[in-house]
Structures are given as structure tokens and as C-alpha cells.
Amino acid sequence: MSHPTTVAKTTDQGATESRSDSAQQSGERERREPSSIELKGLHKRFGKHTVALDDVDLTIEAGEFFTLLGPSGCGKTTLLRMLAGLEEPDAGHVCIGGQDVTDIPPHKRSVNTVFQSYALFPHLSVRDNLAFGLRMRGDSKKEQRRKVDEVAEFIQLGSLVDRPVDQLSGGQRQRIALARALICEPNVLLLDEPLSALDAGLRGQLQVELQRIQKRLGMTFVFVTHDQDEAMVMSDRIAVLDGGIIQQVGPPNEVYEHPRNAFVARFMGHDNLFAIHASGDDWVDTELGRLHIDPAEQREEQDGWLLVRPETLELNAEVPENYNQLQGKVMERLYRGSRVEYRLEVAGVTMMATASNLGQRLLNVGDQVTVSVCPDDLVRVAS
Amino acid sequence: MVESSRMASRGRAVVGESRHLLFSVAPGATWIVVFLVLPSLYLMAVAFMTNGPYGLPQMPLTLNSFEQLAGFGFLGWSPGNLYTLLRSLWQTFLATVLVVIVAYPIAYYITTCRIKWRAIMLLLVVVPSWTNQVIRTFGWMNLLAPGTPLSDLAQWLGFIPPNMGLYPSNFAVTLGLVYNFLPFMVLPLYAAFEKLDTAQVQAAQDLYASPLRAFWHAVFPQTLPGLLAGTVLVAIPAFGMYVIPELLGGGKGMMLGNLVANQFAGGSNWPLGAAGAILMLIATFIGLFAMRRIGKRLGGGEEVVI
Numbered sequence: 001m002s003h004p005t006t007v008a009k010t011t012d013q014g015a016t017e018s019r020s021d022s023a024q025q026s027g028e029r030e031r032r033e034p035s036s037i038e039l040k041g042l043h044k045r046f047g048k049h050t051v052a053l054d055d056v057d058l059t060i061e062a063g064e065f066f067t068l069l070g071p072s073g074c075g076k077t078t079l080l081r082m083l084a085g086l087e088e089p090d091a092g093h094v095c096i097g098g099q100d101v102t103d104i105p106p107h108k109r110s111v112n113t114v115f116q117s118y119a120l121f122p123h124l125s126v127r128d129n130l131a132f133g134l135r136m137r138g139d140s141k142k143e144q145r146r147k148v149d150e151v152a153e154f155i156q157l158g159s160l161v162d163r164p165v166d167q168l169s170g171g172q173r174q175r176i177a178l179a180r181a182l183i184c185e186p187n188v189l190l191l192d193e194p195l196s197a198l199d200a201g202l203r204g205q206l207q208v209e210l211q212r213i214q215k216r217l218g219m220t221f222v223f224v225t226h227d228q229d230e231a232m233v234m235s236d237r238i239a240v241l242d243g244g245i246i247q248q249v250g251p252p253n254e255v256y257e258h259p260r261n262a263f264v265a266r267f268m269g270h271d272n273l274f275a276i277h278a279s280g281d282d283w284v285d286t287e288l289g290r291l292h293i294d295p296a297e298q299r300e301e302q303d304g305w306l307l308v309r310p311e312t313l314e315l316n317a318e319v320p321e322n323y324n325q326l327q328g329k330v331m332e333r334l335y336r337g338s339r340v341e342y343r344l345e346v347a348g349v350t351m352m353a354t355a356s357n358l359g360q361r362l363l364n365v366g367d368q369v370t371v372s373v374c375p376d377d378l379v380r381v382a383s
Numbered sequence: 384m385v386e387s388s389r390m391a392s393r394g395r396a397v398v399g400e401s402r403h404l405l406f407s408v409a410p411g412a413t414w415i416v417v418f419l420v421l422p423s424l425y426l427m428a429v430a431f432m433t434n435g436p437y438g439l440p441q442m443p444l445t446l447n448s449f450e451q452l453a454g455f456g457f458l459g460w461s462p463g464n465l466y467t468l469l470r471s472l473w474q475t476f477l478a479t480v481l482v483v484i485v486a487y488p489i490a491y492y493i494t495t496c497r498i499k500w501r502a503i504m505l506l507l508v509v510v511p512s513w514t515n516q517v518i519r520t521f522g523w524m525n526l527l528a529p530g531t532p533l534s535d536l537a538q539w540l541g542f543i544p545p546n547m548g549l550y551p552s553n554f555a556v557t558l559g560l561v562y563n564f565l566p567f568m569v570l571p572l573y574a575a576f577e578k579l580d581t582a583q584v585q586a587a588q589d590l591y592a593s594p595l596r597a598f599w600h601a602v603f604p605q606t607l608p609g610l611l612a613g614t615v616l617v618a619i620p621a622f623g624m625y626v627i628p629e630l631l632g633g634g635k636g637m638m639l640g641n642l643v644a645n646q647f648a649g650g651s652n653w654p655l656g657a658a659g660a661i662l663m664l665i666a667t668f669i670g671l672f673a674m675r676r677i678g679k680r681l682g683g684g685e686e687v688v689i
Binding site for chain 1: 591
């Protein structure tokens with residue numbers, strides 16, 4: 001290794017690099033400990049004007065399913081590639097498992113990646129694709145065969161193993177790509193939008209499967225996606241990125257229910273954001289008029305946004321006295337089967353409301369409606 | 384009724400289609416038959432005829448010219464023609480390998496440039512071949528002749544004896560071949576590099592392949608179709624090359640193309656020339672077949688190799 005400044009070799013890498021060692025290892029190999037990840041002051045610029053990452057600090061716990069969520073160009077893929085070693089930061093440090101790996105090239109990092117395009121080797125069979133990492137780090141032929149069979153069973157590849165790569169469907173390729181990365185038992189598995197090319201049904205199925213695999217292996221997963229539903233379904237924690245800056249980090253329910261700013265709120269799919277003109281201890285003045293809020297939502301700043309989640313609204317319901325009540329009119333009805341979405345006009349402003357479809361009479365376009373919402377369900381969001 | 388009229392119209396369509404086919408294919412087919420198939424058959428016939436006065440072919444049929452080609456003459460066996468064949472094969476092999484070594488980095492480098500520069504650089508690669516081959520080869524004669532800086536340098540380094548030039552020599556022929564065929568390798572390699580899937584390279588690195596192994600396992604296989612196509616484009620014409628060995632090779636640099644040409648041009652022995660041409664044809668077919676097998680085995684795709 002040509003970088004004397006960095007810690008020469010982690011114990012794991014020592015084991016993978018000396019061929020005689022791994023050849024002698026018989027049968028069971030110790031399961032690797034998952035690694036935590038620490039990013040300090042990461043900065044990356046492409047060209048003169050594009051800032052991909054702006055002073056990113058982030059800690060990912062060992063064994064966590066962590067998702068980097070954001071629109072395209074937000075820096076999430078750049079961040080992932082830095083963990084893999086495929087991109088060098090202009091400034092800052094990447095630590096994996098307590099070791100500074102900033103200057104360690106990708107082939108010496110005990111990290112494996114599932115690529116968006118799968119990046120399978122078309123000239124190799126599925127079996128040789130799976131064994132590639134093992135072969136490169138010098139496992140014996142016998143070991144390679146054993147592990148390929150093991151992983152094939154684990155991911156339920158079945159007869160796929162003996163098929164040429166070009167005869168596989170998208171879903172099958174995806175599984176092979178996952179298996180090819182998992183087989184090396186990395187300390188951290190990186191997944192770069194691995195499900196984005198699949199159709200919705202298959203995607204849902206693989207989301208559940210991926211999450212199950214992660215829990216079973218206890219491996220640290222870092223997952224990149226632009227799909228907030230996918231992120232919420234799978235992750236232990238989510239980091240929302242925009243413009244190379246981490247906007248919010250937290251568990252899915254926290255990010256969804258208490259977005260820190262308007263960008264996060266909008267990106268998590270919230271439409272009902274209303275500008276706040278003035279606020280007091282337990283009230284805010286908005287486009288909708290004065291609304292009561294939980295005193296805990298009190299902020300120093302006067303302005304910002306009020307988030308009203310469509311599913312917290314009650315329509316024409318008997319409600320306690322402390323609820324906020326507004327008069328509105330149904331402008332549009334979207335029937336979704338399990339739920340019905342209404343576009344309402346309240347105080348001259350458009351507001352979305354969602355009702356579970358429990359067999360009650362549906363409202364019609366043009367109906368007058370009383371909208372009620374509990375003060376505890378209203379959330380203040382910074383600009 | 385409706386059925387039968389539909390049948391009739393379909394029949395008309397088929398007739399129309401075949402007539403259309405006839406008109407569109409006929410000119411090309413006629414051309415190929417008249418200028419390729421018939422002359423080739425004639426050439427084959429000539430190869431089996433007897434050498435007459437002024438080198439013109441005569442009856443009866445004989446295997447005489449093939450015996451001569453194999454080196455059996457009035458004075459017993461001589462290895463001259465065998466040497467010429469081996470020299471042709473060696474020069475072809477050497478030139479192709481050198482062309483690959485030179486073209487590979489060039490093709491890669493061009494793909495790393497900005498798009499507007501790429502067209503210009505490709506143009507620079509191709510432009511020299513717009514000049515007549517004979518003129519370019521004369522250029523090399525002037526560059527390599529005794530007393531030129533290159534020859535002086537070679538003398539100073541001790542590669543050649545004093546007062547000699549780099550031309551005429553086998554070295555000059557190799558150089559001429561490499562120079563002449565470089566564009567035919569750069570272009571297909573460039574095409575292969577341009578559609579290189581870099582994700583595969585990154586996947587290889589991610590899976591513990593060092594840069595060198597990543598190149599071998601992820602870059603090289605992807606460029607193999609271009610490499611094989613380029614090899615066909617370089618090796619086949621190089622094997623049959625006439626001008627370059629004629630001008631740069633001198634007496635000891637002769638290749639099969641010169642052997643064949645001499646039999647016809649000097650009016651010395653048409654049947655022997657025809658036999659030589661057939662030998663070249665067979666050697667070329669063997670080469671193509673081998674390339675095809677290699678392409679298949681390495682997964683380069685046989686579609687690129689004719």
C-alpha cells in the first residue's frame with residue numbers, strides 16, 4: 001500500500017490479501033462484524049461550479065439499514081461512491097469501522113457495491129460473476145465453489161447459477177448483482193438505486209426481501225434512492241440530501257411526520273404547506289386563518305410553514321372542542337380504492353385531504369365540507 | 384369469393400416482391416459474378432495448367448505449379464518460396480501486434496477527450512490514408528535511406544553497420560505496414576472504447592481487482608470485438624501487401640504478394656502466380672476461421688468477425 005499516512009491494513013483486509021491464509025482456512029469462516037461509518041467534513045466539487053457535497057458530517061451505526069434520499073444531483077450517489085472509494089473527496093475524511101480509509105483505493109476496501117446498472121460481466125457466466133470478488137482476493141477454488149453454492153441458496157437463485165448472464169431478466173440480474181456483492185461478506189454493503197430499473201410489483205417484493213436479508217445478516221447497508229416510499233419502507237434511518245447538504249437525518253417516521261424544513265417536507269410528499277405570517281404561544285396565523293397548535297411547536301422565528309398532513313384531516317366529523325375547524329368546498333375527488341383523496345378549497349387556498357375508504361358516503365364535487373384537525377397534528381416547518 | 388381474391392392479391396404481392404428483389408439485387412449480383420466469381424474460377428483453372436512460352440498458361444492440366452511453389456525446381460528443392468511464405472506470416476503477425484500496441488492507447492486517449500475534439504483527432508488518424516499509398520511509402524524511403532538522421536541515429540546506436548540505411552530491410556517493411564494500417568485498428572477500437580461500460584470497471588475494482596486486473600477482466604473483454612475486427616482489417620491486407628515490401632523491402636524483404644505479382648508482371652509464369660494466389664486465399668481463410676473461433680471462445684461476438 002502506497003499511503004503511509006493511513007492505517008496500513010485493517011485486520012480484515014490483512015486476511016483477504018494474504019492468499020495462503022485464506023486458502024488454509026477450512027470450512028467455516030468467521031462472520032464479519034458489521035462496521036460503523038463516520039464521515040467528517042466531506043467536500044466535493046465537479047468542475048468550477050457544481051458542488052456535489054458541501055461539508056458533510058454523518059455517522060452511520062454498525063448493522064444499520066441507512067438510506068441516502070434525495071433528488072437527482074443532490075450528491076447521494078457521490079457520497080456512496082466515496083464510501084466505495086470510487087470517488088475521492090476534495091476535503092474531509094471517510095472512516096469505516098474506525099479506520100480512516102480516505103486514501104485507500106476501492107480494491108483494498110472491505111466494502112462492496114450493488115450498482116444501479118448491475119454492472120455484471122457479460123462475458124462471464126453467472127457462477128463466474130458471483131465468484132469474481134472471491135477470485136480477485138485469492139480464495140481457493142474450493143472455497144469459491146462452496147460460497148457460490150451457499151449464496152445461491154441464500155438468495156434463492158436456484159438454477160440461475162448455470163445460465164449465461166445475457167439470458168437473465170432484470171429482476172434476476174438484480175439478484176445476481178446483490179449476491180455477487182454479498183458473497184464477499186463485506187463490512188458494509190452499498191446499494192446504488194438497485195431497484196430503480198424494475199417494475200413496481202417486483203420492486204415492492206425486492207424491497208421486503210432486501211430488508212429481510214439485511215436483518216438476517218446484520219450487515220451495515222447504505223442504500224441510495226430518490227423514492228421516499230422505498231426509503232421509508234426499508235430504512236432504519238434516512239438522510240435527506242439536497243444541494244450536497246444533509247437536510248435531515250432520522251428514522252422514517254420522524255422524517256415524514258416532523259420534516260425539519262420545507263424541502264424535506266415537499267420531498268417526503270407533503271403538499272399541504274401553508275405560509276405562516278405570525279405566531280404566538282399556541283397559535284399561528286396562516287393563509288387559512290388562525291389555527292391552534294401544540295405549544296411544543298412554538299418556535300423562535302415568526303415565519304415558516306405549517307404542515308397539515310392530508311391523512312390527519314377529518315371531514316364532517318364530530319370532534320372535540322379544541323380542534324381547529326374550517327369550512328371548505330370539494331373541488332376534485334380522486335378515488336384510490338383503499339382511500340379517497342379530495343382536493344378542497346379552504347379560505348381560497350387549495351388543500352388536500354385523505355379519507356380511508358371505510359364504506360361511508362363519499363363526498364361529491366361541489367359539496368360543502370367542515371374540515372377538522374387536532375392541534376397536535378399540526379407541525380411547524382422551517383423555510 | 385372474398386377469400387380467393389385475397390389469395391390472388393397476396394399472389395400478386397409475392398410476384399411483385401420477387402420482381403422487386405430481382406431488380407434491386409441483380410446489378411450487384413452481376414457485378415460480383417462477372418468481376419469476382421468468374422475471374423476466381425479462371426485463376427483456379429490457370430493454377431492447374433502448364434506453363435507455356437512467355438509464361439502463358441497452356442494445357443494439359445498438371446500440379447506442376449504447386450510443386451514449384453513448394454520449392455521443387457530444375458535444380459532440386461530450394462527453400463526460397465517457403466521463406467517468402469514464412470516471412471509474410473511473420474511480418475503480418477509482427478505488424479498486427481505492433482499496430483495493436485500503438486493503436487490501443489491512441490483509441491483510449493481519444494475517447495477521454497471532449498466530444499468536439501474527438502472528431503478532429505479521428506480525422507488526424509485517418510487523413511494520412513487519403514494520400515496515395517505509393518507516395519507515402521516513398522516518403523518512408525526518404526526518411527530511412529542512408530545518410531538520413533534516423534539512419535545515422537541507428538548507426539550511432541549500433542543497430543546497423545556504418546554507411547548503411549534503415550531501408551531496404553525487413554525492419555522498414557514492418558514499419559511501413561504498421562504506419563499504413565494503424566487507422567484500421569484505431570477506428571474499431573475507438574468504437575469499442577466509446578461504448579465502454581465503465582460501471583463494469585468500477586464493479587471489478589469494487590470486487591478487489593487491482594487496476595491492472597480490472598483492466599484485464601473488465602476493460603479488455605469489452606474492447607475485444609473491436610480488437611478482433613481491427614485485426615481482420617489489418618492482418619488480411621497486410622498479408623497480401625505488395626507495395627510496401629516492393630519499395631521498402633529490397634531483395635530480402637519479399638512477401639507473397641510480390642512473389643505472385645512477379646509471376647504475372649514479369650510474364651514469367653502465370654500458373655505459378657495463380658497457385659501463389661490460391662495459397663494466399665487459403666491462408667487467409669484459415670486465419671479468418673481461427674479469428675472466428677477465438678472470438679467465439681472469448682465471447683467477443685462472432686458478428687464482428689466476418
